[in-house]
Amino acid sequence: MTSPRTPRRPSPTLPSHSVDGARLWFRLQDLARHGATRSGGVNRPAFSAADQAARRTVTGWAQEAGLAVSGDAAGNLFLKLEGLEPDAKPVLTGAYLDTQPAGGKYAGSFGVVAALEALQAVQAMGRPASRPLIAAIWANGEGSRFSPGYAGSEAFAGLLSLATMHAVTDGAGISCRDALASTLAAETDIARIGLGFACSAYVEAHLEQGPMLEQRGSTIGAVTALQGVRTCQVRVFGEASHAGTTPRHRRRDALKAAMRIIAALDSFYASPDIGFAVGQLSVEPNAPSVIARQVTFVVDIRHPDTTTLQRLGDTVRLICESEKGPCRLEIQALVDKPAITFPADIARRIEQAAAALSLPHMPILSLAGHDARSLVKTCPTGIIFIPCRDGLSHNEAEAIEPGHAHAGAQVLADVLWDLANST
Numbered sequence: 443m444t445s446p447r448t449p450r451r452p453s454p455t456l457p458s459h460s461v462d463g464a465r466l467w468f469r470l471q472d473l474a475r476h477g478a479t480r481s482g483g484v485n486r487p488a489f490s491a492a493d494q495a496a497r498r499t500v501t502g503w504a505q506e507a508g509l510a511v512s513g514d515a516a517g518n519l520f521l522k523l524e525g526l527e528p529d530a531k532p533v534l535t536g537a538y539l540d541t542q543p544a545g546g547k548y549a550g551s552f553g554v555v556a557a558l559e560a561l562q563a564v565q566a567m568g569r570p571a572s573r574p575l576i577a578a579i580w581a582n583g584e585g586s587r588f589s590p591g592y593a594g595s596e597a598f599a600g601l602l603s604l605a606t607m608h609a610v611t612d613g614a615g616i617s618c619r620d621a622l623a624s625t626l627a628a629e630t631d632i633a634r635i636g637l638g639f640a641c642s643a644y645v646e647a648h649l650e651q652g653p654m655l656e657q658r659g660s661t662i663g664a665v666t667a668l669q670g671v672r673t674c675q676v677r678v679f680g681e682a683s684h685a686g687t688t689p690r691h692r693r694r695d696a697l698k699a700a701m702r703i704i705a706a707l708d709s710f711y712a713s714p715d716i717g718f719a720v721g722q723l724s725v726e727p728n729a730p731s732v733i734a735r736q737v738t739f740v741v742d743i744r745h746p747d748t749t750t751l752q753r754l755g756d757t758v759r760l761i762c763e764s765e766k767g768p769c770r771l772e773i774q775a776l777v778d779k780p781a782i783t784f785p786a787d788i789a790r791r792i793e794q795a796a797a798a799l800s801l802p803h804m805p806i807l808s809l810a811g812h813d814a815r816s817l818v819k820t821c822p823t824g825i826i827f828i829p830c831r832d833g834l835s836h837n838e839a840e841a842i843e844p845g846h847a848h849a850g851a852q853v854l855a856d857v858l859w860d861l862a863n864s865t
């Protein structure tokens with residue numbers, strides 16, 4: 443489906459004036475067709491047919507707008523608007539298109555669509571920025587199929603090897619290597635570029651995925667820092683046996699042990715400044731009359747202070763050992779990312795752009811993870827947040843206001859313009 447054409451406007455002084463809120467909203471709804479669920483959400487695993495269709499839709503919009511489209515071996519896609527100095531390091535923006543299994547229409551997608559809109563707004567001014575502007579579609583951002591996420595941006599930033607990315611398998615045993623290869627095979631018309639290139643700055647737009655902006659009546663958040671995250675997989679081994687006949691003292695019930703462990707973890711990590719969840723759990727053999735032989739679950743812990751996070755993460759093993767009863771345990775660390783502080787200059791530019799547009803704005807800590815975590819290793823980086831209804835995300839009911847989406851894209855456009863002309 444093609445998007446409505448923007449009428450030519452007189453050349454404004456800032457690209458925010460050319461951001462087309464109707465086109466932005468249309469595209470967000472149109473993208474949500476790919477992987478649409480019955481309950482109004484989106485299930486678009488990385489490198490699935492739905493993800494491929496979403497990538498094709500966005501690259502089609504970019505080509506229609508005259509942007510150059512390219513991609514790399516990690517599955518990242520780049521939509522480029524040339525600058526007056528073609529050899530200058532570009533300013534980058536972007537986000538991801540894959541979703542959680544019962545995800546919403548906006549996390550990730552908003553950042554991609556806003557990035558494209560910002561580039562088209564600059565284009566509509568009729569005079570290029572000094573530096574090229576590039577909108578990236580990062581591969582495997584959510585990481586719900588191939589965990590962990592942000593694989594595309596980490597590979598781009600040189601933090602993850604392609605071999606490591608390839609080696610991950612999904613729940614059905616399909617390797618990321620094969621899924622990525624089939625995606626790349628469907629995109630042979632897209633120019634292939636080398637993995638990673640130097641950028642002068644990176645700014646992405648995203649939903650807050652939490653309630654702070656909404657509670658404060660702010661439209662724009664200038665992200666100052668990102669809290670750290672540690673995740674690990676816990677496997678509890680018991681013994682399968684008959685639910686009716688096995689005497690209590692003989693049982694080695696892996697589910698009972700897992701329940702005790704999770705309850706103890708939940709009470710230890712109860713402080714409101716700690717992010718804690720066990721969101722994935724599997725039981726084997728998972729039969730009504732069989733005591734569980736094995737339970738596997740993933741612990742997700744987040745905190746804004748890296749030292750505290752290390753201590754909290756290290757405590758998982760102690761709690762598991764103390765609650766395992768007659769079962770055996772294996773614990774495997776999955777993700778260990780420190781907290782990140784973003785350069786104050788980028789957050790200041792975001793607040794200045796919001797102020798110039800008379801948008802209520804505030805500095806904010808990101809409690810969720812973002813591709814910006816990868817990019818901050820390579821160039822000055824920042825994130826623009828917009829509110830989401832009731833702070834709800836990773837949920838099919840995730841919702842944003844069209845006016846907030848428009849405002850977020852406007853701020854993004856002006857910040858990119860600013861960075862592309864002054865750095």
Ligand code: HGY
Pocket residue numbers: 583584591651809810811812
């Ligand atoms: O889990 C995260 O923080 C991200 O929203 N995927």
